Amino acid sequence: xxxxxxxxxxxxxxxxxxxxxxxxxxxxxxxxxxxxxxxxxxxxxxxxxxxxxxxxxxxxxxxxxxxxxxxxxxxxxxxxxxxxxxxxxxxxxxxxxxxxxxxxxxxxxxxxxxxxxxxxxxxxxxxxxxxxxxxxxxxxxxxxxxxxxxxxxxxxxxxxxxxxxxxxxxxxxxxxxxxxxxxxxxxxxxxxxxxxxxxxxxxxxxxxxxxxxxxxxxxxxxxxxxxxxxxxxxxxxxxxxxxxxxxxxxxxxxxxxxxxxxxxxxxxxxxxxxxxxxxxxxxxxxxxxxxxxxxxxxxxxxxxxxxxxxxxxxxxxxxxxxxxxxxxxxxxxxxxxxxxxxxxxxxxxxxxxxxxxxxxxxxxxxxxxxxxxxxx
Numbered sequence: 001x002x003x004x005x006x007x008x009x010x011x012x013x014x015x016x017x018x019x020x021x022x023x024x025x026x027x028x029x030x031x032x033x034x035x036x037x038x039x040x041x042x043x044x045x046x047x048x049x050x051x052x053x054x055x056x057x058x059x060x061x062x063x064x065x066x067x068x069x070x071x072x073x074x075x076x077x078x079x080x081x082x083x084x085x086x087x088x089x090x091x092x093x094x095x096x097x098x099x100x101x102x103x104x105x106x107x108x109x110x111x112x113x114x115x116x117x118x119x120x121x122x123x124x125x126x127x128x129x130x131x132x133x134x135x136x137x138x139x140x141x142x143x144x145x146x147x148x149x150x151x152x153x154x155x156x157x158x159x160x161x162x163x164x165x166x167x168x169x170x171x172x173x174x175x176x177x178x179x180x181x182x183x184x185x186x187x188x189x190x191x192x193x194x195x196x197x198x199x200x201x202x203x204x205x206x207x208x209x210x211x212x213x214x215x216x217x218x219x220x221x222x223x224x225x226x227x228x229x230x231x232x233x234x235x236x237x238x239x240x241x242x243x244x245x246x247x248x249x250x251x252x253x254x255x256x257x258x259x260x261x262x263x264x265x266x267x268x269x270x271x272x273x274x275x276x277x278x279x280x281x282x283x284x285x286x287x288x289x290x291x292x293x294x295x296x297x298x299x300x301x302x303x304x305x306x307x308x309x310x311x312x313x314x315x316x317x318x319x320x321x322x323x324x325x326x327x328x329x330x331x332x333x334x335x336x337x338x339x340x341x342x343x344x345x346x347x348x349x350x351x352x353x354x355x356x357x358x359x360x361x362x363x364x365x366x367x368x369x370x371x372x373x374x375x376x
Contacts, residue, residue, distance in 0.1 A: 066092065066102045073109055077116055086113045104135045111143065120147050137167050145175075149364070154182040175366045177207035178358055184216055196220055209240045210367070212358050215248065222255055230255050235268070238276060243371045245272075245280045246311075247356070279307040280374070287315065309374040345372050 069088055076085040089110040092098065098106070111126035124147050127140040141164040148157035158179040165172040180203035187195035197220060203213035218233035234255065237248040256265035266288060272281035282303055286296045297319050304312045314335060317328075342352035347370060349363035357369045 066098070066105075070105060070109055073113070077109075077113055082113050082117045086110065086117070089113060104130065104133065108136050108139070111140075115143060115147070120151060123147060138164070141167060146364075149359075152182070154179045154186070158183075173207040174210075177203040177210040177213060178366045180206065181210070181212050181216060181358070184213075188216075188220065193220060193224065211237055211240050211244050212367075214240060215251075218248075218251060218255075222251070222258075227255050227259050238272070238278075241370070242276055242278050243373075245276070245278060246374075247371060249280070249284055279303065279309055279312065283309070283312055283315065290315075290319065307375075311374050342372050344369050 069092055073085040073088040076082070076088070089106050092106045093103070093110065107126050107130060111123050111130070114120070114123035114126065124144060127143050127147075130136050130140045131144075141160050144160045145157055145164065148154070148160060158176055161172040161176045161179065165176075180199045184196040184199035184203070187193075187199060197217075200213050200217045200220070203210050204217075207213075214233050214236045218230045218237075221227070221230035221233060231252065234248050234252045238245045252268065253265055256262065256268070266285065269281050269285040269288065273285065286300055286303070290296045297316070300312065300316050300319065304316055343354055344356055345352050346360040346363060346365070346368050348365045348368040349360060351360055351362040351369070352372070353361070353369065356371075359366050360369050
């Protein structure tokens with residue numbers, strides 16, 4: 001709570017300094033409201049209940065001080081009393097004599113109230129109005145993007161992100177690409193493949209490193225029997241992010257199998273071994289060779305010694321399990337540990353979900369949840 005109250009105390013202190021500075025020289029000796037000072041003191045001592053009581057009394061005495069009302073409203077909102085914050089800000093907007101600058105401040109605070117309360121339509125209307133007037137554009141656009149994400153209005157989210165990109169001069173390509181992917185998935189669900197392809201092409205043009213767009217593109221081509229195009233899309237994924245190699249590998253093998261081209265899959269794995277700085281292609285090749293009856297234990301041992309991974313050790317224990325009870329126990333333990341361990345990790349907040357999320361459920365960042373490393 002102290003962290004939340006600090007900005008409010010600073011705001012009140014700044015307001016007090018401004019009032020004293022801007023007051024006529026003859027009035028500078030006039031005492032400031034005791035309730036005002038008392039509210040500041042309670043904020044400094046992390047006592048929000050008494051601070052609210054004192055500031056409420058100060059507002060009653062000096063009902064014309066807009067900044068004091070705004071500060072009190074922010075304090076109510078931060079404490080979860082959003083209805084009281086809304087009443088304060090709605091009362092301020094009802095004033096006929098409110099200057100334009102302060103009117104916009106109050107509109108912003110009321111929009112925050114509505115947003116916090118889940119009244120998204122009302123919040124959207126106020127944020128859009130501020131945008132139309134060219135006020136608080138950065139915050140208004142970010143808030144609108146958040147609203148459009150919640151309501152899954154992906155086209156509006158894309159347009160708002162593009163506008164934010166122009167306003168801030170910073171790339172929003174990552175999230176714009178995901179908004180295109182969301183629209184592609186909606187079109188795919190409506191059996192509109194052409195529109196889905198168009199959205200995915202726009203996603204990759206916006207963000208060439210968008211793994212999600214390549215995966216979706218591969219799925220669309222695969223479903224329509226366009227295997228060459230599907231392979232091109234799937235095999236592009238490790239080029240974008242090598243950590244997704246194990247994720248996309250089953251799809252690559254599935255497409256080769258659909259073409260009765262197991263030899264082609266084997267050639268791909270050998271080429272990937274040379275091309276990528278990863279042990280995963282070699283492990284996939286050894287598993288394929290083991291499935292055909294080849295004894296791969298010796299090569300697997302050498303690989304695990306050189307570049308140890310949990311997957312490699314599990315494969316080695318699996319190969320030994322049929323002849324060795326101890327190896328069987330090790331294999332079962334590794335299998336259990338790998339099944340129960342984290343599969344993905346958000347690089348922004350550290351969340352470790354068991355499944356892939358393109359937008360982190362915790363911090364809401366896009367493209368930050370990635371497969372965890374398999375290295376020991």
